[in-house]
Amino acid sequence: xxxxxxxxxxxxxxxxxxxxxxxxxxxxxDKDMNYLRDGVADMLSSxxxxxxxxxxxNRQAVExxxxxxxxxxxxxxxxxxxxxxxxxxxLFGSITAIGNSISMxxxxxxxxxxxxxxxxxxxxxxxxxxxxxINAMAAEINREMFGRAAAARPGAAAxxxxxxQPPAVPDAxxxxxxxxxxxxxxxxEEGGSPFVSEEGGRVISPQFWKSAxxxxxxxxxxxxxxxxxxxxxxxxxxxxxxxxxxxxxxxxHQVTEIADFSGKxxxxxxxxxxxxxxxxxxxxxxxxxSRKMMxxxxxxxxxxxxxxxxxxxxxxxxxxDLPARGRLLxxxxxxxxxxxxxxxxxxxxxxxxxxxxxxxxxGASNALGLTIAEILEKGTETAAAYDSFxxxxxxxGGGQELWRSADQYGGSTLFYSGTITDQGEIENPIYFPMxxxxxxxxxxxxxxxxxxxxxxxxxxxxxKFRSFSxxxxxxxxxxxxxxxxxxxxxxxxxxxxDFAVGDFNNDGSEEIVCxxxxxxxxxxxTTPKSTVIVFEMIK
Numbered sequence: 001x002x003x004x005x006x007x008x009x010x011x012x013x014x015x016x017x018x019x020x021x022x023x024x025x026x027x028x029x030d031k032d033m034n035y036l037r038d039g040v041a042d043m044l045s046s047x048x049x050x051x052x053x054x055x056x057x058n059r060q061a062v063e064x065x066x067x068x069x070x071x072x073x074x075x076x077x078x079x080x081x082x083x084x085x086x087x088x089x090x091l092f093g094s095i096t097a098i099g100n101s102i103s104m105x106x107x108x109x110x111x112x113x114x115x116x117x118x119x120x121x122x123x124x125x126x127x128x129x130x131x132x133x134i135n136a137m138a139a140e141i142n143r144e145m146f147g148r149a150a151a152a153r154p155g156a157a158a159x160x161x162x163x164x165q166p167p168a169v170p171d172a173x174x175x176x177x178x179x180x181x182x183x184x185x186x187x188x189e190e191g192g193s194p195f196v197s198e199e200g201g202r203v204i205s206p207q208f209w210k211s212a213x214x215x216x217x218x219x220x221x222x223x224x225x226x227x228x229x230x231x232x233x234x235x236x237x238x239x240x241x242x243x244x245x246x247x248x249x250x251x252x253h254q255v256t257e258i259a260d261f262s263g264k265x266x267x268x269x270x271x272x273x274x275x276x277x278x279x280x281x282x283x284x285x286x287x288x289x290s291r292k293m294m295x296x297x298x299x300x301x302x303x304x305x306x307x308x309x310x311x312x313x314x315x316x317x318x319x320x321d322l323p324a325r326g327r328l329l330x331x332x333x334x335x336x337x338x339x340x341x342x343x344x345x346x347x348x349x350x351x352x353x354x355x356x357x358x359x360x361x362x363g364a365s366n367a368l369g370l371t372i373a374e375i376l377e378k379g380t381e382t383a384a385a386y387d388s389f390x391x392x393x394x395x396x397g398g399g400q401e402l403w404r405s406a407d408q409y410g411g412s413t414l415f416y417s418g419t420i421t422d423q424g425e426i427e428n429p430i431y432f433p434m435x436x437x438x439x440x441x442x443x444x445x446x447x448x449x450x451x452x453x454x455x456x457x458x459x460x461x462x463x464k465f466r467s468f469s470x471x472x473x474x475x476x477x478x479x480x481x482x483x484x485x486x487x488x489x490x491x492x493x494x495x496x497x498d499f500a501v502g503d504f505n506n507d508g509s510e511e512i513v514c515x516x517x518x519x520x521x522x523x524x525x526t527t528p529k530s531t532v533i534v535f536e537m538i539k
Contacts, residue, residue, distance in 0.1 A: 017055045018146070020048055021062045021087035023073055025104070029097035036095050039462045040104070040134060042522070044091065047138035047426055054146055058526055061085055075109050075117050082111035089145065093120075102130055104137060108145055118144055131463050201474065201485025209534045211252050213518060216243070217528035219414060221515035222319075223502030224271030224280045227255075227301045232503050234532070235282065236515060237269040242282065242299070247505040252532070258282075258299060258306045265289055267414045267432060268368050268498075270319035272327035275300075275349040281309070283317040283329065285368065291417035294334040298354070310354060316342075316367040318435070322381065323374065331356060332367035339416045339430060340364045340388045361399025364388065369410065369433025374447045375478050384449055386410055386433035392451060392476075392483065403482040409474070410434035411454035412497065413466050413520065429464055437501050439510070441475065441486070441538065448475040448486055450512070454495040468495035473512060475538065487538055494518040494531070501537070510537045 022044055024037050045056040065085035067077060078090040093106030103123040110117070120140055122133035142148040220237035226244070227233065233255060236243040241259030245252055261284075268285035275281060282299040296317060298310040316332040316339065331347040331354070344367050345356035362370055362383040369386035375394060376382050382402075383395040390408040393401055415429035437450040454468040470491040476483035494516040504511040512535040521528030 017051075017053055018088045019055050019057060019086065020089045020091060021057045021065070021082060021085045022048075023062060023066070023078070023081070023090065023092035024059075025092070025106075026072070026094040027097075028094055031097070033095070033097055036102075036130075036458070036462075038467065039458050039465050040095065042467070043131070043134050043462075043465050044138055044141075046522075047135065048091075048141060048146075050146075050148070053148075057085055057087055060526075075107070078107075078109040079111050079113075082109070087111060091141070101125055104133065106137065106141075108141060115145075131465070201488045203490055204487050204538060205490050206536045206538060208536070211532040213529050213531045215527050216530055217521060218497050218515040218517060218530035218532075219267055220269040220498040221500050221513060221532070222269045222271045222282075223500045223504060223513060224282075226271060226280050226282055226306075228279050228303075231506050234504060234513065235269055235271065236532070237266050237284065237498075239265050241266075242269065242284070256306075260308075261286065261297075263288060264295055264297075265291060268317065270317055270329075272319040272329055274327075274329045274347070274354065282306075283319065285315075285317050287416070291415065293336070313354070315347075315354075318367045318370060320372045321438070322372060323440075324379075328372070329354070330360065330367050330370060330372070337419065339366045339368075339432060344370065362395050363393060363399070363401060365393070366433050369436060371436040371438060371449075373438035373449065375438075375449060375483075378447070384436055386436070388430070388433075390433065392436070392449075394478075394483070405483065408460060409451045409453045411452070411456065411466070411468055411495070413468070414497075431466070434496075435498055437499065439475075439501055439537065446477060448477050449483060450475055450499075450501070452496045452499060452514075453488075455491065468517075469493070471496045471514075471516070473499065473514070473535065489535065492516075492533070497530070504534050511535060512537060 022041050025040055027033055027037055041059065048054055049056045062085060065081050073092040078092060082090050088111055090109045090111065091106060093104060096103045101123065106120045108118045120137050122137045124130045124133045216238050218236055219239055222235045223232050225232055226235065231246060234245040234247065236245060240261050241257055243257055244255045246255050264286040266284050266286040270283045271280045273280045279301050284299065285296045287293060288295055294314045294316065296313040296315050297308055299306050300309045314334040316334065318330045319327055320330060321327050329347040330344065332344045333342040335342040341364065343356065344360045344362060344365065346358045346360065347354050348357045360383055362385045364387060365385035371384050372381050373384060374380060375384060385393055387393055390410045392405040392409055394403040396402050410433055412432055412434050414432045416432065418428040418430045420428050434452055439448055439450055440446065441448050451474050453472055453474055455470040457467045457469050470493060472489045472491045474488040475486045477486045497515045497517050499512060499514040501510055501512055503509065504513045514533045515530065516533050517530050519526065519529040
């Protein structure tokens with residue numbers, strides 16, 4: 001009996017995952033580069049982690065085990081840290097910046113001393129190459145310490161030599177790492193649009209209401225009377241379900257939960273009565289867990305329960321609200337490889353299904369970051385959309401670009417999983433754009449474009465790695481040459497994942513309602529945390 005038990009236990013023990021403690025790297029630089037400290041640690045953590053084989057301790061556990069003295073980390077102190085934290089390996093090192101060059105030195109210490117300490121070194125000529133160097137370092141650590149082969153980079157024939165060409169305008173299909181390698185404005189296009197600085201706009205501190213914090217990751221938010229009771233509900237989208245809330249009698253309470261979305265990862269939600277039966281449908285943009293396709297769906301109240309009325313739709317959905325035509329459904333056909341391609345159309349209910357109708361020409365855009373509004377003048381519909389670099393673009397009716405912002409706005413960590421292109425990568429995120437909204441303001445009911453600006457801790461210098469710490473809402477108006485800020489809220493902690501405009505509290509007035517992520521819970525053992533913040537609409 002004892003021998004049988006031992007035979008059962010031995011395979012479990014042999015398969016026990018190794019644990020790694022990553023110590024925040026020391027920064028040696030004559031300028032503030034502390035944003036690299038957390039960024040490098042998080043990127044190495046995601047690349048070393050492998051479920052069931054290698055677990056990376058969360059940052060809080062490592063910091064708690066660090067000795068109080070600020071002495072430099074040595075092999076001996078690393079083993080002491082491993083004992084305190086319960087880790088099998090400790091990775092520590094430094095990042096040195098001299099001019100534009102950045103180098104990383106690291107050591108991996110085996111706490112038990114069974115293997116000699118391994119040293120790793122990578123150097124980049126500028127910040128633009130740091131991601132690839134982190135990938136290379138992670139691949140070498142995985143190979144040397146854990147016997148894991150790196151994903152091979154797809155081969156490509158070298159391009160033929162060509163005469164020097166002027167820098168190209170970044171396009172939607174460019175690799176995400178290039179986001180911070182191509183700096184400056186987007187001038188130089190043939191028939192280039194006028195670019196203006198978006199600095200300005202009065203800073204306001206409107207009255208706001210904040211909900212309690214939820215131990216959920218909010219991916220989207222929408223408003224609408226989806227159960228036909230005459231009151232507006234707040235629909236909060238998490239990765240796997242819809243939470244239905246209502247603000248009533250000074251209380252924000254949950255009405256119900258719609259959750260039967262197995263095998264889906266939900267990234268967008270909208271509400272509109274498109275099939276014309278008097279009950280608004282709930283449109284959810286979703287992907288399989290692989291994040292490489294689309295399997296969106298539509299839910300509707302049938303008088304007794306919420307039922308799925310359309311499923312596995314290969315579309316990105318967004319609803320826009322126009323003064324003359326009401327709520328319209330915008331859909332974009334999914335095309336494999338990149339969410340910024342695919343035909344975008346107004347969609348209608350026909351023959352018992354949702355079908356693409358009039359095409360919307362808005363360059364290389366994604367429907368999640370597109371709206372139609374009377375931006376230029378009343379009575380004239382204009383498309384506004386983010387490009388893949390989070391710059392706002394304005395298009396005339398025929399699809400010709402009229403204006404593009406010099407600054408980046410929006411900023412989301414929701415992504416489509418692109419093809420792996422670099423050794424050591426575990427995924428190649430192509431980030432979705434955020435929502436753009438429109439509203440009427442002032443006595444003249446001037447149309448304003450509402451956008452969010454999320455502030456990245458690294459100032460968007462780390463390309464694929466994103467970590468947002470603050471956020472604000474900005475209202476733009478068309479001044480004849482481009483979009484100019486009318487007003488912006490003060491910055492607040494956390495970042496806006498999605499936002500909506502509507503009568504949140506059923507008092508007859510519209511508010512700006514934001515789904516705010518306080519902690520995304522990306523590190524193993526941490527819990528996501530989100531909240532809802534509501535601003536009075538600025539007149």
